[in-house]
Amino acid sequence: MGDHTPIGEFEQLVLLAILQIGDTAYGVPVRREIEHRTGRPVSRGAVYTTLDRLESKGLLESWLGEPTPERSGKAKRFYRVEHAGIDALKESRSALRSMWTGLETVLGEL
Amino acid sequence: MGDHTPIGEFEQLVLLAILQIGDTAYGVPVRREIEHRTGRPVSRGAVYTTLDRLESKGLLESWLGEPTPERSGKAKRFYRVEHAGIDALKESRSALRSMWTGLETVLGEL
DNA sequence: GCTTTAATGTACACATTGTAGGCATTCAAA
DNA sequence: TTTGAATGCCTACAATGTGTACATTAAAGC
Numbered sequence: 001m002g003d004h005t006p007i008g009e010f011e012q013l014v015l016l017a018i019l020q021i022g023d024t025a026y027g028v029p030v031r032r033e034i035e036h037r038t039g040r041p042v043s044r045g046a047v048y049t050t051l052d053r054l055e056s057k058g059l060l061e062s063w064l065g066e067p068t069p070e071r072s073g074k075a076k077r078f079y080r081v082e083h084a085g086i087d088a089l090k091e092s093r094s095a096l097r098s099m100w101t102g103l104e105t106v107l108g109e110l
Numbered sequence: 111m112g113d114h115t116p117i118g119e120f121e122q123l124v125l126l127a128i129l130q131i132g133d134t135a136y137g138v139p140v141r142r143e144i145e146h147r148t149g150r151p152v153s154r155g156a157v158y159t160t161l162d163r164l165e166s167k168g169l170l171e172s173w174l175g176e177p178t179p180e181r182s183g184k185a186k187r188f189y190r191v192e193h194a195g196i197d198a199l200k201e202s203r204s205a206l207r208s209m210w211t212g213l214e215t216v217l218g219e220l
Numbered sequence: 221g222c223t224t225t226a227a228t229g230t231a232c233a234c235a236t237t238g239t240a241g242g243c244a245t246t247c248a249a250a
Numbered sequence: 251t252t253t254g255a256a257t258g259c260c261t262a263c264a265a266t267g268t269g270t271a272c273a274t275t276a277a278a279g280c
Contacts, residue, residue, distance in 0.1 A: 007119070008118065008266050009116055009117070009168055009202065009237095009266085010116075010118055010266075010267060011266075012119075012206065013205065013206075013209055016206075017209065019208070019213055019216065019217075022215065026229095027229070028228070034209070037205075037208040037211075038205040038208055040114040041114060043268055043270085044228090044229090045231095045232095046267065046268045047233095048229065049267080049269095050266080050268095052230090053266075055264085072225090072226060072275065072277060073227035073228035073229080074228045074229050074230090074274050074278070076227090076229085077227085079228070089217070089236070092208075093210070095147075096123075096126075096146055098147040099122070099126035099127065099144070099147050101205070102172065106129065107196055107200065118237050118238075118267090120239085122237095136257085137258065138257070138258095152257090154240090154257090155224080155241065155242090156238065156240070157262095158258065158260095159260090160238080162259090163237075163241045170239055179255075181247075181248080181256080182247050182256050182257075183246055183247070183257035184245050184256070184257045184259090185246085185257080185271070186256090186257070186258085
């Protein structure tokens with residue numbers, strides 16, 4: 001059988017959020033994106049630890065923004081999804097899709 | 111914001127497998143269903159512990175098959191997905207769907 | 221200048237889920 | 251009566267999920 005390195009549920013959300021946001025993806029907007037789209041509350045810590053772990057696994061790449069940010073705070077850390085991250089997402093999606101096939105009617109379409 | 115009791119990735123697969131199988135869902139076929147549909151290997155232990163936990167959370171209901179099975183082995187334990195289980199699945203799916211919206215093209219449709 | 225506030229990130233701790241391996245039970249078949 | 255197959259259960263450990271508290275930086279207020 002194939003790869004079998006599944007990623008977790010929240011990890012998927014974080015990867016997808018970064019893709020949605022594009023160039024300007026860093027912690028704060030990632031959190032906001034997930035909250036807005038899924039309507040469920042997300043703590044800041046959850047986002048940052050997950051970002052860290054995804055980077056360790058090579059699914060994300062990160063770099064620090066300008067060392068002297070205009071507005072405030074620590075330098076932003078930006079993220080980009082690596083190829084392996086895309087693959088992982090596709091695999092998760094494909095697995096779920098196979099499992100769902102035919103059930104939409106049973107459960108009432110939505 | 112809403113419910114926020116997300117279920118894990120593998121938990122989703124197990125719930126969906128039971129729905130796919132229908133009346134005769136017990137450990138062995140659940141495992142087989144997931145392996146066949148997703149193409150990834152699943153250990154027996156993983157299935158049973160997950161079934162247990164889902165039942166504890168009230169997402170599944172179980173009962174033992176006939177105390178004197180014709181063929182062999184311990185009595186089978188059958189499972190049925192509870193309403194809460196359906197809800198959890200729908201919520202997970204809806205969250206992922208929102209997050210995916212618009213990305214299919216970016217990532218190459220599949 | 222000094223303090224406060226806002227925007228960020230980092231560190232750590234703990235709970236929940238994921239996953240595997242091995243043991244137990246039961247019955248048929250050898 | 252021993253062996254084998256089908257099944258479930260137990261237990262341990264790894265990976266993920268999630269929150270709280272702390273640190274850093276610069277603007278804004280005083």
